[in-house]
Amino acid sequence: MKKVLSLLVAALLVCALVLSGCGSSKTLTLNVYNWGEYISDGSEGSLDTIREFEKWYAETYGEKLKVNYDTYASNEDMYNKISTGAVSYDVIIPSDYMIARMAAENMLLPLDFDNIPNYQYIDESFRGLYYDPDDLYSVPYTYGVVGVIYDANTVDESDAGDWDLMWNPRYAGNILQFNNPRDAFATAQYKLGLDVNDPSKANWDAALAELKKQAPLVKSYVMDEIYNMMESGEASIAAYYAGDYFTMLDAQSDSVDLRFYYPERTNYFVDAMCIPSSAQNKELAEIFINYMLSAEPAIANAEFIYYASPNSLVYEDADYAEELGEEAMEILYPGIENFSELYNEYAYRNLDADTLDYVNTLWEELKIS
Amino acid sequence: MKPISKFYTALIMLFLFAPIAILLFFSFNEAKSLSVFSGFSLYWYRELLRDSETLGAVRNTLLLAVSAAVISTAMGTAAAVGINKLRSRYLRAAMDTVTNIPMINPDIITGISLMLMFVFVGRLFGAATSLSFWTMLIAHVTFCLPYVILQVLPKLQQMDKSLPEAAMDLGCTPLRAFLKVEIPEILPGVITGLIMAFTLSLDDFVISYFTAGNGFQTLPIRIYNMTKKTVTPKMYALATIIFFVILALLLISNLTDSDGKELRRRARKKHLKSKEVAST
Numbered sequence: 238m239k240k241v242l243s244l245l246v247a248a249l250l251v252c253a254l255v256l257s258g259c260g261s262s263k264t265l266t267l268n269v270y271n272w273g274e275y276i277s278d279g280s281e282g283s284l285d286t287i288r289e290f291e292k293w294y295a296e297t298y299g300e301k302l303k304v305n306y307d308t309y310a311s312n313e314d315m316y317n318k319i320s321t322g323a324v325s326y327d328v329i330i331p332s333d334y335m336i337a338r339m340a341a342e343n344m345l346l347p348l349d350f351d352n353i354p355n356y357q358y359i360d361e362s363f364r365g366l367y368y369d370p371d372d373l374y375s376v377p378y379t380y381g382v383v384g385v386i387y388d389a390n391t392v393d394e395s396d397a398g399d400w401d402l403m404w405n406p407r408y409a410g411n412i413l414q415f416n417n418p419r420d421a422f423a424t425a426q427y428k429l430g431l432d433v434n435d436p437s438k439a440n441w442d443a444a445l446a447e448l449k450k451q452a453p454l455v456k457s458y459v460m461d462e463i464y465n466m467m468e469s470g471e472a473s474i475a476a477y478y479a480g481d482y483f484t485m486l487d488a489q490s491d492s493v494d495l496r497f498y499y500p501e502r503t504n505y506f507v508d509a510m511c512i513p514s515s516a517q518n519k520e521l522a523e524i525f526i527n528y529m530l531s532a533e534p535a536i537a538n539a540e541f542i543y544y545a546s547p548n549s550l551v552y553e554d555a556d557y558a559e560e561l562g563e564e565a566m567e568i569l570y571p572g573i574e575n576f577s578e579l580y581n582e583y584a585y586r587n588l589d590a591d592t593l594d595y596v597n598t599l600w601e602e603l604k605i606s
Numbered sequence: 607m608k609p610i611s612k613f614y615t616a617l618i619m620l621f622l623f624a625p626i627a628i629l630l631f632f633s634f635n636e637a638k639s640l641s642v643f644s645g646f647s648l649y650w651y652r653e654l655l656r657d658s659e660t661l662g663a664v665r666n667t668l669l670l671a672v673s674a675a676v677i678s679t680a681m682g683t684a685a686a687v688g689i690n691k692l693r694s695r696y697l698r699a700a701m702d703t704v705t706n707i708p709m710i711n712p713d714i715i716t717g718i719s720l721m722l723m724f725v726f727v728g729r730l731f732g733a734a735t736s737l738s739f740w741t742m743l744i745a746h747v748t749f750c751l752p753y754v755i756l757q758v759l760p761k762l763q764q765m766d767k768s769l770p771e772a773a774m775d776l777g778c779t780p781l782r783a784f785l786k787v788e789i790p791e792i793l794p795g796v797i798t799g800l801i802m803a804f805t806l807s808l809d810d811f812v813i814s815y816f817t818a819g820n821g822f823q824t825l826p827i828r829i830y831n832m833t834k835k836t837v838t839p840k841m842y843a844l845a846t847i848i849f850f851v852i853l854a855l856l857l858i859s860n861l862t863d864s865d866g867k868e869l870r871r872r873a874r875k876k877h878l879k880s881k882e883v884a885s886t
């Protein structure tokens with residue numbers, strides 16, 4: 238027994254030494270920090286974007302390049318990690334409000350667009366968005382719109398169409414609401430025609446009153462559980478992102494028939510590629526961003542992530558449209574022309590600390606009642 | 607009373623093992639869903655093997671766990687031997703307390719304080735990035751160490767102190783006596799400590815999360831970060847594999863422990879017999 242064990246330990250040690258030896262060769266490195274599951278990674282027959290980039294770089298520049306690809310779970314996690322200075326990344330992909338915050342804190346470098354010629358394929362309607370009004374720091378990667386998902390087997394289609402569905406007493410006990418204050422309050426604010434970024438107390442009080450009216454109808458307040466609850470038919474009405482609706486559609490059980498629509502006023506988000514000020518190799522980062530905008534990787538990523546792409550090489554591609562199907566294309570890309578207007582009017586912006594505190598107090602009041 | 611206690615045991619077992627059973631079950635699901643089982647398939651296991659980033663994270667995790675386990679076992683055993691030789695009771699109590707602090711300290715505090723220290727030291731030396739594989743290794747050795755000491759120390763105390771003395775009487779150098787007599791006596795404790803350190807390092811999330819550097823993410827961090835989208839069933843497959851590996855390690859550790867007990871019992875019997883023979 239002891240011999241077996243010591244052999245085991247010895248074998249593991251040898252493995253460890255061999256493996257650690259691999260990392261020490263001298264090659265160029267690029268550090269990329271992205272959301273988890275947010276790039277086409279070679280699973281289910283898709284393109285392995287990172288490996289392809291390494292290959293492409295070696296062929297184009299004749300130099301070996303190693304991409305260190307790490308992931309984070311939220312904008313705040315990423316921000317904390319980078320702001321301590323404990324790590325340094327060359328490319329990050331934060332969401333809109335975080336880009337605004339990082340730019341204000343001088344944590345982002347202005348991009349050299351001469352190195353990113355593929356930026357021309359980003360649609361005009363994605364320029365001048367509030368978080369980066371002069372288009373200095375960011376290149377849009379994905380965007381999404383919140384809509385309402387419902388099960389057509391239990392919900393009458395004539396009731397669908399606006400936020401009112403989530404307040405419809407006919408479906409009491411079948412409605413899911415977001416389990417975070419910002420998203421939950423926004424549903425009420427959009428319904429009432431209020432501004433989601435207005436810090437006045439009256440605004441948030443009105444939204445709270447509306448949420449209190451909804452509370453007896455709500456089955457539960459959820460985030461990630463929404464997938465299983467909607468897929469299995471346990472609940473039949475919920476608001477979520479269009480891209481995630483397709484994930485649910487893929488996995489819905491036979492007794493469920495999920496549908497999706499956009500209310501007139503709703504939330505938009507944009508995630509964009511940026512270079513943090515602690516980047517070690519800015520030019521390489523720009524080459525990477527440019528590569529991500531080229532047709533093959535951009536389409537592969539859009540198919541993998543299932544969020545809409547602001548890149549015309551993607552949404553004008555015939556094969557991509559065919560792969561997604563007509564219905565999905567219509568849902569993912571609803572009237573792209575006036576995006577920047579809608580976005581700048583309805584998208585969440587950073588609230589000041591006092592307002593956030595106030596919203597949290599109201600949220601607790603709602604959850605207790 | 608008996609049916610109640612049986613029911614109680616069954617209930618406890620259910621709570622302990624039902625989640626693992628469900629995970630195991632759905633890792634063989636053909637579809638992506640957690641609500642519909644559409645057929646048995648090894649699809650997600652194949653997908654897992656194709657996911658180079660996840661496999662990279664597995665490699666990182668194993669590399670870290672093996673190194674941390676070996677280093678902390680060596681250091682922990684040495685520390686235990688040292689503590690065992692302390693004569694002053696107060697000094698000993700002080701050492702016990704000090705080694706217990708990393709164990710009792712909440713992970714999040716250990717994690718944050720280690721990160722701050724690494725960043726501080728990194729800044730002192732003007733490094734652009736202060737976190738790396740090495741900082742993570744230091745962190746892991748730090749929190750594994752007390753568990754190893756806790757496993758080895760009781761074995762040292764159980765050991766008959768006259769054994770190494772006898773060995774030295776018979777001409778062994780102290781080092782030889784330690785290697786040939788003491789080490790075999792405490793080996794079960796050392797191995798249990800090694801395995802404990804390995805599993806602790808393997809599934810640590812909080813401390814790793816704060817001390818992870820560029821390009822070296824471990825598996826728990828990678829799985830946690832999948833929450834923007836849903837966790838894919840690939841991870842169920844991976845978790846199933848990890849569960850069985852840990853189970854195997856646990857079995858080995860328990861077997862070696864009972865092996866050791868068996869050997870010692872036999873040795874004691876022989877000893878008694880020889881005494882009987884001598885007295886007659």
